[in-house]
Amino acid sequence: MLTIERYLTLYERFASELGAGAAAEASIVQVAEALYCTERNAKLVLRKLSEEGFIEWKAGRGRGNRSQITFREDREKLLHDLSRQYAEDGEYNKAFHLLQTFGEGTAANEKFMEWMSDSFGFHKQLGKEADVLRLPITRVITTLDPAECVFSFDSHLIQxxxxxxxxxxxxxxxxxxGIAHDWECNEDATTWTFHLRKGVLFHDGTELTASDVVYTIERLRSGKFNSWIMRSLGKVExxxxxxxxxQLDKPNWLFLKYACSNVMAILPSGLRGQNEEVFWKKPIGTGPFQIEEWTSGRLLLGANLHYFQGRPHLDQVEIILVPQHEALMERMVTWQQLICDPKQQAVTVENGWIKLESKNVCTSMLSWNMQRNGPQQSELFRSLVDQLLDRKLMIQELGGYRHFPANGFFPESEPSASLTTPSRLPFSPEELRKQISDNGFDQSPITLCAHTAHSDDAFWIQKQCMEYGIEVKVRIEGPETIHSVLDEVDLTFHSLVFPEDEVSLIESCEQDNSFLKRLMTPALSAWTIERFDEALACKNSQDRMAIYADIESRLHGEYQVLFLLHNRFYTDYHPTLKGVRINSLGWIDFKHIWRA
Known part of the structure; x- marks a missing residue:
């Protein structure tokens, strides 16, 4: 492989315009510079390339006679063949790096992505009776640690x-x-007792016991991103x-739902004697799938044959990270489209495909950085921005999964009713512009931050604000960096899913690294925690919902949070695939999928 990459390096330096078969002038000094090596090593590389038939090298003899190099192999074909070989070996990062480095001016990237698209979906593994689902993703897996997880895709994999x-x-x-087959609590919901199943095995074959649960909870409460969930824990034994x-210090009638959260997924006690860094390179749990291989570009999951809830139908799930640029340029299928036949016609209802829509929603919103100086410190400014963002227009112009306008965290009514409500703008466009100008809000630019997955939304918001005279600078960040830059921006676009409804709402305001908590004032944050404690002490669901509504009303009424849209999750699949369902995190549950 290294020999071919050196060939491609020299090809790009000396023959990118001439092409294969033409002789190019090249001195040993120039070859050494291109390969970033010594002249001695350059001669060794040229000799090896000549012996393997890649090039013909004619050394110049005497003064004025230049050396010549003839490239015999077509660059595009070599690129395609080598990138495919890398991919077939599971080294997808190498394949994409190779194409990005040497593929400019060729169709190699397009051909490779076409081949990749054909390999996605449901298929039988050659030589085995193994059912494999291969899915592309464009977002990095940031962590599989339940105690540190903040993104829904990571949470889905943890599940x-x-x-x-x-x-x-x-x-x-x-x-x-789940792991517990029975449970009970005392009269004031301060003591919760769980009875564990027998025969629940970790992926290494050891049986789960109460000590694993205690270890997991003690670790979870020790300064992790998700320690919030154990805030009122006095003791676990x-x-x-x-x-x-x-044993809880305060009543918590939602503790059973807390225990449903992926945050409280159970780990093996002591991480099986491994340190944190080693364990999280290939973690083990008790779930339906176990990790067979995990690299920066690929996660390979294998069925847990001894899963206590029943073996998955799939034998393997292969998740491949495709650089977002390549995915967009080649209009590659996404994870939502479960291609079960590479020769299948277009994904349409007419061609037999089924569209499945999730009952759950993802709510998008804007959070102002109230701990940073700027025009956002003015409630009037925040309200004017809220008014100029026409949610219906946003849906019309961006389309896709954007479903209907949001007035709060949870949908209040059917989509049809929401879309027929009167306009939210109390001012005409002319009056809005005058308010913005008269108050000098057109003199102070603001910075809007968004995740790469939300770039379309961010640039639409920028366009709308600038039409009314507010200058907005957009800053797009990946999952690895977005939380580290929040203190440097004025406004953040983000979205929330609510897999555990009430618990997820509390998490969004209490988790230390959450957008809402990071950006609201400390006083407001303390107030929300007090109100949540009041809610947790209520046994009646309606009483809790009234408190949540009060919290939502304050966030909305002070315009510290601008609710935008409720978005639907969906997937397309062929009827030969069975058991397809979308979970509350917006992803496909792998355990139930099978092919007829």
């Missing part, structure tokens, strides 16, 4: 690898047994190998 004490049934809202007891 495939780990299990919780109990499970929230999405369609009914019922709490179902293993009463026996099969019984775990939680």
């Amino acid at each position: 495939q690898i780990f299990d919780k004490l109990v499970v929230l049934e999405e369609n009914t809202g019922r709490i179902l047994p 293993a009463v026996s190998n099969r019984i775990v007891r939680f």
Whole structure:
């Protein structure tokens, strides 16, 4: 492989315009410079390339006679063949790096992406009776640690690898047994006791016991991103190998739903003697899938044959990271489209495809950085920005998964009713512009930050603001960097999913690294926590919802949060695929998929 990459390096330096078969002038000094090596090593490389038939090298003899190099192999074909070989070996990062480095001016990238697209979806592994689902993603997996997870895709993968004490049934809202087969609490919801199943095995074959649960909870409460969920925990103890007891300092009637959260997924005690860095390179849980291989460009999951809830139908799930630029340029299929036949016609209802829409929504919003000086410190300014953002127009112009306008965290009514409500703008466009100009808000530019997945939304907001005289600078950040720059921006576009409804709402305001908590004032943050404690002490759901509505009303009424849209999750799949469902995180549950 290294020999071919050196060939491509020299080809790009000396023959990119001449092409294969033409002789190019090149001195040993120039070859050494191109390869970033010594002249001695350059001669060794040229000799090896000549011996393997890649080039013909004619050394110049005497003064004025220049050396010549003839490239025999076509660059585009070599690029395509080598990138495919890298991909087939599971080294997708190398394949994309190779194409990005040497593919300019060729069709190699397009051909490779076409080949890649054909390889995605459901297929049988050659030589085996193994059912494999291969999916492309354009976002990096940031962590598989439940205690540190903040993104929904990471949480979805955690759900495939780990299990919780109990499970929230999405369609009914019922709490179902998970690792625990039974549970009870005392009269004021301060003591919760869970009885664990026998025979729940970690991926290394060891049996889960109460000590694993205690270790997980003690680790979770020790300064992790998601330590918020154990804020009122006084003590957790293993009463026996099969019984775990939680003693809380304050009543929490939602603790059973807390235990459904992926944040509380159970880890092996002591991480099986490994340090944190080593364990998280290939973590083990008790979930339906186990990690077979994890690199920066690929995650390979294999079925847990001894899963206590029943073996998955799929044998493997291969998740491949495709650079976003390549995915967009080649209009590659996304994870939402489960291609089960490379020769299948276009993804349309007419061609037999089924569109599945999730019952859950993702709510997009803007949060002002109230800990930073700027025009956002003015409630009038915040309200004017809220008024100039026409949600219906946003849906019309951007389309896609954007479903209907949002007035709060959760949908208040059916989409049809929301779309027929009167305009939210109390001012005409002319009056809005005058308010902005008269108050000098057109003199202070603001910086808007968004995740790469939300770039279209961010630039649409920029355009709308600038039409009214407000200068907006957009800053697009990836998942690895977005949280580190929040203190440097005035406004952040983000979205929330609510897999555990009430619990997810509390998480969005209490998690230390959440956008809402990071950007609101400390006083408002302290107030929300006090109100949440009041809610947790309420056994009646309606009483809790009234408190949530009060919190939402203050955030909305002070325009510290501008609610934008409720977005739907969907997927397209062919009817030969069965068991396709979208979970509350907006992703496809792998465990239930099978092919007829």
